[in-house]
Amino acid sequence: MRAAICEELGSVVVTETDSPVPGPGQVLITVEAAGVNYVDALFVQGRYQIKPPLPFVPGSEVAGTLPSGERVLAMCGLGGFAEKVAVPAASAVPIPDELDFACAATFTQSYSTALFALRDRAGLRPGESVLVLGAGGGVGLAAVQVAKTLGARVLAAASTPEKREVARSAGADETLDTADDIKTAARAWSDGGVDAVYDPVGGALADPALRALRERGRYVVIGFASGEIPSLPLNQVLLRNRAIVGVDWGAWSMTNPLDQRALLDELLAVVAKGDLTPVPPRTAALASASDVLDDLLHRRVVGKVALLP
16 A cells, blocks of 8 residues: 655655554554644654654544445544554544545544633633634634634634635634734724633744733643744733633543543534534645645645545
């Protein structure tokens, strides 16, 4: 089979390799689409806290078919950028008819993170307001849509007109250029301050976004796509009884697999009902995996990308 293999840190090469053989309790998925996530790029760069031995096949999220023909999606950790992948049988989740393979392959990580972060960690309630940073990326777009399903008002911040337009089409009530004065604009839009900030970006945006929170506002830390981990002024947390909420959905999902499956089933049910329609990802050939990963690292991607083996 063909796979994108990381033989040395910093790059992947698409080549022929042996197909995986399912072990006890595993099933073999013929991959129709593989979601590309920021964490995959970090794995290849050797910048993630988990460092698999070389060589390895990146790709943590896939959609495809079982030998029976059933359409499934799965989180696989590694091995997804390939024509076939073996996963635990319990990890293969049926795909509702409303999702094609590309949408299914880019669904679990972003939308699970958003629901876990906004509802379960930050306690976002109907009628509250949320500022979503990086709203033109896959994680940000999922947060925009999930926040709307929770009944919140959404201010979507993104760096380009194209990204802001995609965020608006995904349901954002208003958009904001990240080059603008985030604190002043967000406070004006929300009549004094937003109830929550959803931040997968970090860097220079963090301080003004924290200051945009109202009394008892929650700053939700998702990640650091900017490449810079910010240092926040804790007096700004103290002064208005604000809270900083950390979100490590990946670790939580691995240590609480039954709770994660319930959360995913809930999200897929909302999709099947028609109350959540994921933004279709850009698709690319498996052969372009290296270029796609580079685009992700440099934040050139609007929405999500799925590789098609």
